[in-house]
Amino acid sequence: MSNEINAGSMADIAFLLLIFFLVTTTIASDKGILNFLPPKQDPNVPPPDIKKNERNIFNVLINANNDLLVEGEYRRKAEGLDKDFKEFIMNFGAPDEDAVALFNSLPASLQSQALRKPDSSDHPGEAVISIKTNRGTSYAVFLEVFDNAKRAYFDIYAERVGITADEYRALTGDDEASKALQDKGKEGIPMAISIAEPDKLGGN
Amino acid sequence: MSKFRKKKLGGSDQINTSALPDIIFMLLFFFMVTTVLREQDVLVDQKIPQSTQLQKLQNKTLISYIFIGKPKNTSLYGSEPRVQANDVLIGSPEIVQWVNQERDKLPEADRGSITISMKVDKDVKMGPISDVQTELRNADARKVLYASTKKLDQE
Numbered sequence: 001m002s003n004e005i006n007a008g009s010m011a012d013i014a015f016l017l018l019i020f021f022l023v024t025t026t027i028a029s030d031k032g033i034l035n036f037l038p039p040k041q042d043p044n045v046p047p048p049d050i051k052k053n054e055r056n057i058f059n060v061l062i063n064a065n066n067d068l069l070v071e072g073e074y075r076r077k078a079e080g081l082d083k084d085f086k087e088f089i090m091n092f093g094a095p096d097e098d099a100v101a102l103f104n105s106l107p108a109s110l111q112s113q114a115l116r117k118p119d120s121s122d123h124p125g126e127a128v129i130s131i132k133t134n135r136g137t138s139y140a141v142f143l144e145v146f147d148n149a150k151r152a153y154f155d156i157y158a159e160r161v162g163i164t165a166d167e168y169r170a171l172t173g174d175d176e177a178s179k180a181l182q183d184k185g186k187e188g189i190p191m192a193i194s195i196a197e198p199d200k201l202g203g204n
Numbered sequence: 205m206s207k208f209r210k211k212k213l214g215g216s217d218q219i220n221t222s223a224l225p226d227i228i229f230m231l232l233f234f235f236m237v238t239t240v241l242r243e244q245d246v247l248v249d250q251k252i253p254q255s256t257q258l259q260k261l262q263n264k265t266l267i268s269y270i271f272i273g274k275p276k277n278t279s280l281y282g283s284e285p286r287v288q289a290n291d292v293l294i295g296s297p298e299i300v301q302w303v304n305q306e307r308d309k310l311p312e313a314d315r316g317s318i319t320i321s322m323k324v325d326k327d328v329k330m331g332p333i334s335d336v337q338t339e340l341r342n343a344d345a346r347k348v349l350y351a352s353t354k355k356l357d358q359e
Contacts, residue, residue: 010225014232021235030267031258032321032349040341135331139324140253143350147255154257169259198330 033143033150035195055119056126058088060145064136068145078144085152086113089127089189091120099123102188110159124156124189132196149193157185244291247281248273251326254355261349266319268306270299272332273325285328287336296335303343323351 041047060081061069068075070084092103092114102124103111121127129149133142151165158168161184168185171178248271261267271288275281286293289302307315320340324333340348 004222011221011228014225014228018228018232018235021232021239025235025239030261030264030321030349030351031353032351033255033257034259034261035348035350037337037341037346037348039346040344133330135329135334137330138326139328139330139333140326142330143253143255143352146350147257147352150257165257169257172262174262198334 033147035146052126052128053122055093056121056128058085058121058127058129060129060131062131062133062137062141062145064134066138066141078141078148081145081148082151082155085129085149086155087115088121088129089124089152089156090114091117091122091127092124093118093120093122095123098188099125106160107162110156128192128194130194130196133198135198135200137198146193146195150191153189153191153193156189160189161185246271247277247288247293248275248286249325249327250323252323252351252353253326255352256355258352258354261319261321263314263317266310266314266317267321267349268303268318269321269323270336271323272328272336274327285325285332287332296339299336299339300343303340303345307345317347318345319347319349320345321349321351 059069059071063069068078068081070081075081090110090113092099093116095103099122103114129152131142131145131149154165154169158165161168161181163181168182171182173179173182250271250273269289273285274283275286275293281293287296287299288294289299294302303318303320307318310318322333322336337348340346
């Protein structure tokens with residue numbers, strides 16, 4: 001006879017608990033794409049009249065058949081849209097003083113992406129990506145376009161501070177080092193993605 | 205050979221299983237830590253779309269979930285996409301009230317930063333989503349998370 005306590009049934013108890021948790025478990029999935037909605041509009045105050053040059057707005061329309069109209073051009077798929085967004089944001093067509101300073105502060109790899117087209121955005125501070133859908137547009141397609149727009153911005157931010165986009169998105173901003181990195185990426189390049197109210201076509 | 209024989213004399217024939225509970229406990233702890241107990245039944249279809257630019261929220265207590273999709277029980281609720289908050293399907297006008305209830309559950313300092321996680325089915329159209337967002341704006345809950353799962357890059 002040994003003097004050890006018989007621990008054999010311990011495994012059974014643990015198994016029972018294990019199976020309970022296996023069955024009741026859903027692995028947490030709090031991941032997603034963050035969006036900030038605009039504030040509520042006061043019906044008594046007319047919406048501010050914003051004058052913006054057409055060249056500073058990158059229009060993406062998605063109709064009820066999930067076809068895309070990107071800056072007046074028909075497109076079937078949203079794939080690769082992030083490249084166009086990136087080109088548009090980093091165009092630096094007519095930078096003002098601040099924008100020139102911003103441009104000079106960027107790493108060379110980003111500077112070389114400035115195409116300086118006269119018919120594209122003046123500088124990143126002015127550039128706005130506008131996404132407009134119909135009520136009948138599929139949510140999946142909208143999210144894909146939105147995802148591409150976010151990707152363009154995160155790519156730029158990450159390249160600016162010299163890390164990968166995945167690393168940049170994982171920054172929490174909780175501690176000072178990551179907050180500083182986050183702010184350095186964003187500084188002067190606001191994430192301007194405008195989502196217009198869908199119009200009535202093709203939906204209910 | 206003699207070495208082995210000697211050992212066999214003293215011990216029993218059984219395999220030593222005393223490490224088994226430790227292993228099982230380890231698994232158990234893993235599942236306990238990663239677990240979120242299901243608080244509610246989801247009454248609508250949930251095929252979450254995939255995307256690449258996912259961000260993870262730090263503070264889970266600030267998140268409230270809203271589910272949008274075609275009802276699973278079409279004979280009872282019809283086949284049009286519906287909004288579920290907590291355990292019930294609600295109409296758009298009730299969203300403001302629901303947001304205020306959720307907000308009251310939070311500590312005072314955090315009430316401004318409530319986040320609504322919208323779990324929307326792939327097949328839903330933008331119409332109902334925009335209605336919900338309008339209501340969220342009315343309720344001043346403007347931080348929205350479009351729940352999504354990771355899509356593998358083609359590049």
